[in-house]
Amino acid sequence: MSKQVADVDTLFLHEAGDDYAVVVRRDDERLLRGRLELKSTDAGPRPGRFRVKDGDDEVPRRPEQFVEMARRARRIRLSEQTSRGGRQELEAMLDGYQLKAKQVRTCRICAGKGRYSPLTSETAIEADDEHICPDCAKRELEREANYRGLRSGARDRLEELLVEVGDLERVRNLLSGQLDPELTKFDEISATTDDIDLVPTAELDVHPDLTASLEQFDELLPVQSLAVENGLLSSRDQLIVSATATGKTLVGELAGIDRALKGEGKMLFLVPLVALANQKHEDFTDDYGDLLDVSIRVGASRIRDSGNRFDPGADVIVGTYEGIDHALRTGKDLAEVGTVVIDEVHNLGEDDRGHRLDGLVSRLKHYCETNGCDTQWVYLSATVGNAGQLSEQLDAQLIEFEERPVPIERHVTFADGSEKVDIENKLVRRAYDAKSSKGYRGQTIVFTNSRRRCHEISRRLEYSSAPYHAGLDYGQRKRVERQFGDQ
Template sequence: MSELTIDELPIPPQVKEVMYERHIEKLWPPQVESIKAGLLDGESMTVSAPTSSGKTLIAELMITKVLLEKGGKALYLVPLRALAAQKLEELRKWERLGIRVASSTGDFDRYDKWLADYDIVVLTYEKCDSILRRRATESWVTETNVVVADEVHLVGDRSRGPPLEVVLTRLKKINPEIRFLSLSATISNASQIARWLSSKLVVSDWRPVPLKQGVYYGGLIHLDTGETVNVKHTGDEPVVDLTLDSINKGGQVLIFASTRRQAESVAKKFTGKLSLSEGEKKELSELAKKLGSFDELGPTHDELVSLIKSGVAFHHAGLSFDARTILEQAFMARKVKVLASTTTLAAGLNLPARRVIIYDVTRYEQGFGRVRIPVLEYHQMAGRAGRPGLDPYGEAVLIARKADEVEELLEEYVRSKPEPAEPQLLGELTLLPHVLSNVTSGYAADEQKLREFFSETFSGTLSSKPSMWRSISRCLKFLLDNSFLTDEGGYLLPTAFGKKTSEVYFHPYTAILVKKAADYGVSGVDRHSLHLVCLSVEVPKPRLGMKEKEDLSYEIDQEEDELPVSLEEYVETMMDLSPDPYEEYLGAWKAAKVLEWWVNEVSEAKIEEAIGVQPGDLYQLYTTASWVSRGIASLFQTLKSDRSLVKAYTDLSVRLESGVKSELLPLVGLRGIGRVRARQLYNSGIKTLKDVAEAPVEKLTQLRGVTTQLALSIKEQASKLSSSV
């Protein structure tokens, strides 16, 4: 394909100026192919290309041309919060042209009307789904004329796929003229996604850095070309030899492990093994100090601080967001030379290395035991190999444990095409919340309209229509039988209960559990209230060991009469949805115990030491539980439960969000005041908003971390809030 320069493109001159400032003068082949296919001429587009091949720039060209020439809005949809943060940062460069950029990823029960003031809105799939359920927001959604669906191959993912399908189908129906740009990894059925979205297809295997792929065994990397590469044997294990070989040649190494524990274990193998200059040692020491300055450090964090001084680190979802961000920045700045990670880094985050090592091609899956990773996942990890502008090539290396595995791994992964994205919006349990939301949001008023809608989803275009229609009928029966909907002569109408369930983004099974607890009084014991929150479908349940199950079972036996939903009620309700409702009931009890510590101001470090819940997991747990608790309060209000019950769960939501006891609730409502500062204020005698408003600035600044600027800010906030009460 012939080259194209930025100067040749039919885009606004101010966009060209920004491109030149970013030192972008020529387009890469996938970008050229997209332009030739009509990207800038009003076409919808599906682009299937390897990682780091310039897909984000394709999106920027399309978005800026449309917004600056025609106006309107652009939605940029991503699967992960971390990816949303990355895209927000990348897109903010366009704010200098008057394009306003915002992001929203959590709080599925909130309207977010403020997004109407922005031109580019970055959302997770689920957040967009929750917004589209509220017709009040449709006024600004109808202004959307460009939708970028990043990582669109995730329509084949069990959890991410259904909301993505529903969102894209609904946006098509809201505005038939909307233009889609779907960005996908290399998959074998990209053409099916393109047909579904009525878009032109661009498929490219071009990479900015050539990729060598192979399998390591016995001191040699066996490349897919038939060549071999010698690796110096140090007397250590293969992953160490492979890593040191690349580091000694000026590379960085990214090692993918199948579990967090494995990632940590692999990282520790390199303690003291990297040759570092005095300057590098100084930089890493400063990095360790930065990580060590966090308010609350637990065992995992302590290990990371110690390890990073050697130029190596581990990365997984158990780390806090701040720690992960620091590590990612340090790796991009080449301060950290070796990073051992779970697959969190393969899912869209831009962190390339010269050599990528896939340490293990198996992982544990509940109900199946050890299973091999999909080919697509291998290609996503391999795609991280090669730093544009730094490396002459990238290397992706699998490790064989025995000689006959070499050819097996080459055939199964390196030479194989990624699996197709299989439709996931099938079966009544997956369809159920989306059938409900289509009715409650006014998109479908009868069964025929529901059939029409779901026939237009990705799953609907590829699966048996009669089978899907039977599932829809069963969903409707369930929703009618459980008072989410009523049938008025063939017209489907939502009940107040059904409408609220959809608005707070609850699965109907969660709402049924809440309904069972509607007459339950407030026990005054945090753990009892928290157990209902943790029983919800939305809150993740921790895995349990055998001894732990026995202990938890005994504890529940002692307190079951005090719990909002009994074990018998839970099992009866959830037996169709859960493979093991008894274990989930116990898991919810453990999660409730963790959250009880959290809302009673136990430190993250102590929670990790005592219970083994890492900071990243704790954050995920308490933020999800806070939203669920707020949703429970809303449902109780709709069900006309006792006001004390509504207030208890409303307050519990705030306590979960901030990790505080009840007496600190007024203080954590102030911007800049978290759990630590709120407790300092309270213990110093500043207990109410009135106390804050009247406190001398000098007294406030005596507290750790309270600057004069913050003191003046919280005094002003407190004064306004206390006068309005």
């Protein structure tokens, strides 16, 4: 008898048609794979024919060799998938040699291919009406991923989910447009609250007209209070880093509008996009138009729907980075600049826009120094990778406020084409069906990578929607903004 036969750890038997698959293992490695046919004798079922796999061939072996292996095996296992009749036949055969076998839960796919893969509650992956091993489940998922052309990052995430939930069909359904928030959830940015002493608006040392416009607020918001307490109204340059909708814009207004009303120079409020410039221009005109002259400078020299031309002498100028940069390059006299507010200053770190914004800041500083302006610089951003480093680069005091009143969940989906729109519809419906404590229904903003895709998604959504992008004219964008705000 060979040493391989003498050192058998596990002898595994699995019903395969009219005969039985045989797998011999030692030290977690397969030593032998074969097929066993039983024959009926007066003493009961006994080994009839025994064939061992050798590549694509089957080599006949003496039936007695199977009996020797069975006697030498430390354990004999029968697959759970073997029928009751087959199991009884095998047990009767083994009993004839005073051998006992134990039924085990195994992977059917592996068993059919001559592999022994016992399953436990921790390793079993549910697939249709059965359970298979993780390796077979991953191979099934890999085939689906190949068919759909998924990249390595998506494949890795799907495999993580497969191991995590142990359900192949549930994970595979993600590829066909089914919405499963428990699986698509990638992580959650927790809500955070900081204990900040809020500054009463009545105590602000600002121009009386600005105080009057702030009467609707009893106190400043936390990030605004931090900025004021750290010298905002004393002309100190500041970098304000705080999440969206925490009140950063008013920080710039407090500094710039106050100085403009006191005759200490105009405010430049710079944003990256025309749509944002139009929005801020309208807001500032509504809020301060009866106190100060407000103008706008974008790529074109006037607001499209009103015809108001750019006035470099205005008290408040709202502009895009490119618009103000063009004004400087063409020699426009901006007179005394008291405050420069640069929104979304994190664009300094972007490859396509960073160098342009950096050049604009340099030209603006040169203009202010050359013209003897005592300019205060306020930089605003919702996200900065290294806020401390940026504040040093800008020579501005860092005011960082990380409070987030509600947590944010981030989800990753894997569908494409029409299935993406199906998921988007489900997400829109999920948001719409939720109501706030004030009775407002949830709203949704869908971001995509092209104007064409923007219109396509809007047409296919089941709820009222509208495309919104820089290719729309000012009037169209304002209609969409108002409709969204009036929901």
